[in-house]
Amino acid sequence: MSDVFLDGKLIGTIENPKVxxxxxxxxxxxxxxxxxxxxNYDKNLDSIDIFLEKNRIRRPLIIVNKGxxxxxxxxxxxxxxxxxxWDDLVMQGIIEYLDTSEEERVLxxxxxxxxxxxxxxxxxxxxxxxSICSSLVPYSNFTPSARFNIGSKSQKQSVGIYALNYLNRxxxxxxxxxxxxxxxxxxxxxxxxxxxKNSGQNVVIAxxxxxxxxxxDSIVISKASIDRGFGRISHYRPYSAERLRYPGxxxxxxxxxxxxxxxxGTEQDYRFLNEDGIIxxxxxxxxxDVLIGKTSPPRFLGKLESFSAAANVRKDTSVxxxxxxxxLVTDVFLTESIDxxxxxxxxxxxxxxxxxxxxxxxxxxxxGILGYIVPVEDMPFTASGIVPDIIFSxxxxxxxxxxNQLIEAxxxxxxSLAGRRINGTAFQGEKPEDLRKELLELGFREDGTETMYDGxxxxxxxxxxxxxxxxxxxxxYQVADKVQARARGPVQLLTRQPTEGKAKEGGLRLGEMxxxxxxxxxxxxxxKERFSSDKTIEYxxxxxxxxxxxxxxxxxxxxxxxxEKSTISPIELSYAFKLFLDELKSLGIKTKLELKDKY
Amino acid sequence: MESWxxxxxxxxxxxxxxxxxxxxxxKQEIKKETIDQYKxxxxxxxxxxxxxxAQSLGEPGTQMTMRTFHFVGVAELNVxxxxxxxxxxxxxxxxxxxPAMMVAVKKKYSQNxxxxxxxxxxxxxxxxxxxxxxxxxxxANLSVIxxxxxxxxxxxxxxxxxxxxxxxxxxxGIDVKERKKGITVFMKVPEMKKLYRLKxxxxxxxxxxIKGVTHTLxxxxxxxxxxxxxxxxxxxxxxxxxxxxLKTTSNNIHEVASVLGIEAARQxxxxxxxxxxxxxxxxxxxxxxxxxxxxMCKTGNLLGITRFGIASxxxxxxxRASFEIPLRHLIEASTVGETDQLTSxxxxxxxxxxxxxxxxxxxxxVKIDKTKKKTKKVKKK
Numbered sequence: 001m002s003d004v005f006l007d008g009k010l011i012g013t014i015e016n017p018k019v020x021x022x023x024x025x026x027x028x029x030x031x032x033x034x035x036x037x038x039x040n041y042d043k044n045l046d047s048i049d050i051f052l053e054k055n056r057i058r059r060p061l062i063i064v065n066k067g068x069x070x071x072x073x074x075x076x077x078x079x080x081x082x083x084x085x086w087d088d089l090v091m092q093g094i095i096e097y098l099d100t101s102e103e104e105r106v107l108x109x110x111x112x113x114x115x116x117x118x119x120x121x122x123x124x125x126x127x128x129x130x131s132i133c134s135s136l137v138p139y140s141n142f143t144p145s146a147r148f149n150i151g152s153k154s155q156k157q158s159v160g161i162y163a164l165n166y167l168n169r170x171x172x173x174x175x176x177x178x179x180x181x182x183x184x185x186x187x188x189x190x191x192x193x194x195x196x197k198n199s200g201q202n203v204v205i206a207x208x209x210x211x212x213x214x215x216x217d218s219i220v221i222s223k224a225s226i227d228r229g230f231g232r233i234s235h236y237r238p239y240s241a242e243r244l245r246y247p248g249x250x251x252x253x254x255x256x257x258x259x260x261x262x263x264x265g266t267e268q269d270y271r272f273l274n275e276d277g278i279i280x281x282x283x284x285x286x287x288x289d290v291l292i293g294k295t296s297p298p299r300f301l302g303k304l305e306s307f308s309a310a311a312n313v314r315k316d317t318s319v320x321x322x323x324x325x326x327x328l329v330t331d332v333f334l335t336e337s338i339d340x341x342x343x344x345x346x347x348x349x350x351x352x353x354x355x356x357x358x359x360x361x362x363x364x365x366x367x368g369i370l371g372y373i374v375p376v377e378d379m380p381f382t383a384s385g386i387v388p389d390i391i392f393s394x395x396x397x398x399x400x401x402x403x404n405q406l407i408e409a410x411x412x413x414x415x416s417l418a419g420r421r422i423n424g425t426a427f428q429g430e431k432p433e434d435l436r437k438e439l440l441e442l443g444f445r446e447d448g449t450e451t452m453y454d455g456x457x458x459x460x461x462x463x464x465x466x467x468x469x470x471x472x473x474x475x476x477y478q479v480a481d482k483v484q485a486r487a488r489g490p491v492q493l494l495t496r497q498p499t500e501g502k503a504k505e506g507g508l509r510l511g512e513m514x515x516x517x518x519x520x521x522x523x524x525x526x527x528k529e530r531f532s533s534d535k536t537i538e539y540x541x542x543x544x545x546x547x548x549x550x551x552x553x554x555x556x557x558x559x560x561x562x563x564e565k566s567t568i569s570p571i572e573l574s575y576a577f578k579l580f581l582d583e584l585k586s587l588g589i590k591t592k593l594e595l596k597d598k599y
Numbered sequence: 600m601e602s603w604x605x606x607x608x609x610x611x612x613x614x615x616x617x618x619x620x621x622x623x624x625x626k627q628e629i630k631k632e633t634i635d636q637y638k639x640x641x642x643x644x645x646x647x648x649x650x651x652x653a654q655s656l657g658e659p660g661t662q663m664t665m666r667t668f669h670f671v672g673v674a675e676l677n678v679x680x681x682x683x684x685x686x687x688x689x690x691x692x693x694x695x696x697x698p699a700m701m702v703a704v705k706k707k708y709s710q711n712x713x714x715x716x717x718x719x720x721x722x723x724x725x726x727x728x729x730x731x732x733x734x735x736x737x738x739a740n741l742s743v744i745x746x747x748x749x750x751x752x753x754x755x756x757x758x759x760x761x762x763x764x765x766x767x768x769x770x771x772g773i774d775v776k777e778r779k780k781g782i783t784v785f786m787k788v789p790e791m792k793k794l795y796r797l798k799x800x801x802x803x804x805x806x807x808x809i810k811g812v813t814h815t816l817x818x819x820x821x822x823x824x825x826x827x828x829x830x831x832x833x834x835x836x837x838x839x840x841x842x843x844x845l846k847t848t849s850n851n852i853h854e855v856a857s858v859l860g861i862e863a864a865r866q867x868x869x870x871x872x873x874x875x876x877x878x879x880x881x882x883x884x885x886x887x888x889x890x891x892x893x894x895m896c897k898t899g900n901l902l903g904i905t906r907f908g909i910a911s912x913x914x915x916x917x918x919r920a921s922f923e924i925p926l927r928h929l930i931e932a933s934t935v936g937e938t939d940q941l942t943s944x945x946x947x948x949x950x951x952x953x954x955x956x957x958x959x960x961x962x963x964x965v966k967i968d969k970t971k972k973k974t975k976k977v978k979k980k
Contacts (some may be wrong), residue, residue: 519648519944522957527948535951572949587926589933 003047029093038102058097061121070094104111127426135189138424139404150365158473160199178232183471184415185424200473206388208467213391219370225389231354231474241292243342250297263316286326292319295371357479364405382450409468417442496534496575534575542567652887659881691903698831703846715824719815728802741789746781766851833858868892917946
């Protein structure tokens with residue numbers, strides 16, 4: 001007796017599980033019951049699972065009967081002529097959809113020639129075992145799985161055209177590639193999903209070292225390539241302000257704020273604002289410039305205070321460009337929010353050409369950082385005068401074994417010379433051996449190497465250099481978003497220690513382990529200096545050991561416990577420790593500082 | 600020390616090289632070089648040796664892998680190694696996760712495999728279930744009847760009296776009656792409900808061998824057979840006459856400390872840590888490890904590097920509070936009015952003063968005019 005579960009619920013038991021499951025599947029293939037039904041018999045649990053619920057991942061497979069696929073040549077012919085459609089194949093039980101549970105009981109052949117008696121299904125195309133992203137990696141059957149994985153992940157981070165209606169959209173922080181190209185070495189998946197939204201460019205790469213500038217996964221790019229637009233992107237960042245209403249009939253004002261307003265910056269900051277308090281399009285703004293001038297009513301307005309002039313000062317809540325960023329105002333939108341408040345949205349654009357530290361990647365998991373931009377006259381060149389766009393380090397190849405990158409370079413070379421795109425789909429791309437022959441016919445060395453000359457000296461390199469064309473992507477991680485440094489800057493209110501994080505212009509923390517390292521070197525005074533960011537002078541009463549107070553009017557300190565008469569000395573200590581003493585007091589612990597001559 | 604270098608060391612060198620045909624000037628050079636090298640090897644005052652030791656052990660710890668040593672042929676038995684073992688030692692846990700012993704046998708047995716096997720068999724713990732052919736309940740008399748496997752008893756060199764004795768010792772409230780081929784166990788206060796539980800308890804009760812030693816394995820080390828055991832009982836194993844107690848060790852530091860004393864425990868700490876590091880192929884200078892072992896054992900008791908161990912021995916309140924559970928330390932310190940002398944590193948970082956390590960250690964000793972402006976140092980009570 002086997003238990004039968006429908007969508008995970010027990011609905012009954014049955015005597016002959018195998019016969020039951022077979023009859024269900026036969027009925028489904030004959031179209032007697034819904035083809036959305038999937039069924040599986042679990043031998044170990046002795047239970048039958050029937051699934052009809054939503055949100056199952058299912059994929060189509062060709063049904064195989066005794067080693068012969070039901071999709072015969074005759075049917076293929078009729079499909080080509082348009083006599084049959086996909087739905088017909090499903091209805092006739094030639095193709096069926098399996099979900100993850102039913103996949104457990106089947107044996108799927110990858111290729112038609114692998115078929116044996118035992119097989120129950122056949123892949124429609126071998127590439128179907130990959131996801132969309134991973135099937136875009138060319139010649140992925142020539143790469144280790146780890147690199148294949150990274151390669152498909154890299155493509156998700158690439159900058160391209162993310163949506164064709166990008167001009168009408170206001171997405172938070174997006175990048176747009178200026179001159180996207182379709183890859184020379186392409187996968188057949190691209191043909192299916194269209195090739196309008198590409199995210200890279202075809203470049204000439206030479207695999208060699210360029211002094212030390214491409215060690216450890218960095219790459220060297222020719223200045224001329226960048227000037228011609230390689231990897232050039234626009235970075236969009238929208239800003240918005242809402243004219244909020246507050247209880248008591250108070251409203252935000254969008255205007256150029258008065259100089260009396262609390263938190264008013266300098267006049268310079270508001271120079272781009274029109275009379276309505278909103279910036280004009282095409283204004284070139286840098287960090288700290290105001291985009292939308294806005295003032296808010298003072299908070300906590302009591303009855304009496306509303307008559308006093310001092311409490312009636314409005315606050316400046318203008319929207320400013322993020323510190324360290326720059327850009328051009330592209331669009332100004334005036335609209336209404338869901339609550340009916342006036343809403344102002346401003347989009348800014350910043351053109352970013354590649355700079356040292358930006359991240360690039362090919363489609364093979366060979367990601368790297370731009371190490372140096374070389375003037376084109378210093379770049380190596382081939383005998384035929386070709387200057388590579390990118391110099392890629394050969395040290396990245398042996399350990400990672402990304403053979404498909406070399407094959408793509410070969411394909412790209414043949415493709416650009418012969419003027420055609422090359423199919424590099426996994427398992428079924430054009431054969432590398434054929435491409436080598438074609439390259440030879442085109443008048444190049446069949447192994448893809450070329451004699452090269454050093455651009456700086458004009459001397460010929462001893463070794464021949466492998467040159468080819470590869471599809472390169474610029475990834476969304478750019479130094480412009482990350483770089484930050486500070487000498488002085490904002491501090492936290494409570495501890496008087498520097499703030500944390502780039503957005504708050506924070507400092508870089510010298511952590512616990514770094515501290516130990518300095519102490520380990522015996523650099524005692526350096527440690528003191530590094531941790532003196534919050535040092536203060538406090539007055540201590542030597543009689544009671546409590547902190548004294550400095551009276552600014554009389555210009556001398558006095559102790560709250562002992563008065564002015566006791567000896568009060570200034571000491572230097574970290575503000576955090578003073579705070580700690582205060583916290584101990586709040587715990588009810590009396591602290592007493594005993595002062596003593598150091599020498 | 601300084602005087603020893605000046606007077607004794609040149610003498611010692613002289614003794615060693617006086618026969619050689621070197622010239623007097625060369626001999627002088629050798630002496631000078633030796634003394635220089637000796638002085639170079641000494642630590643400078645104010646060197647932060649504790650931190651350097653911690654770093655030298657902590658950095659390789661990040662690349663250590665959890666690997667276990669497996670007993671040959673017994674899949675479920677393994678000895679914890681790698682980082683978990685290091686943490687276990689440094690925390691000075693009362694019971695190691697996998698206690699084990701290296702039992703050396705006396706010279707006259709150590710070459711003979713058969714004899715060593717016999718000793719191994721002797722020290723392995725025997726439970727009643729292993730030597731019993733059947734154990735069943737006699738419900739009429741409310742007793743448990745145990746029939747022995749005579750061969751097993753003979754193999755383990757046991758006898759009925761011994762079994763009875765240890766049964767009476769291990770389980771309270773029973774009487775044992777010997778029979779021809781086994782024993783019958785009665786309860787002093789017969790109770791139906793407890794009878795079944797008694798039977799289950801009897802199966803695992805210890806009757807012979809060394810208690811705690813669940814598995815033994817004779818292995819060859821340096822051309823001699825020794826017995827590797829799983830489970831540790833140092834005190835009992837040393838009473839076995841075939842065992843060479845001078846060479847026998849355990850990996851349970853607390854047991855070593857109680858049986859052999861704190862010096863042996865210190866050495867065990869060093870050996871165990873070095874064994875793990877060597878097994879992982881991580882070169883760490885033994886002096887770092889000895890420093891840690893010294894610190895753990897300096898009080899005469901084994902103290903782990905935990906909040907209950909050496910961290911609680913720190914003299915400074917602030918240093919203790921900054922480690923773990925600050926509130927408790929602060930409140931305890933305040934109830935007795937402790938004073939922090941600000942003599943070590945952590946406190947001085949907290950109040951932003953130079954730490955008394957390295958360049959911060961030496962002070963200027965000068966007579967200053969007391970009437971001039973004073974420089975102050977902070978103290979906290």
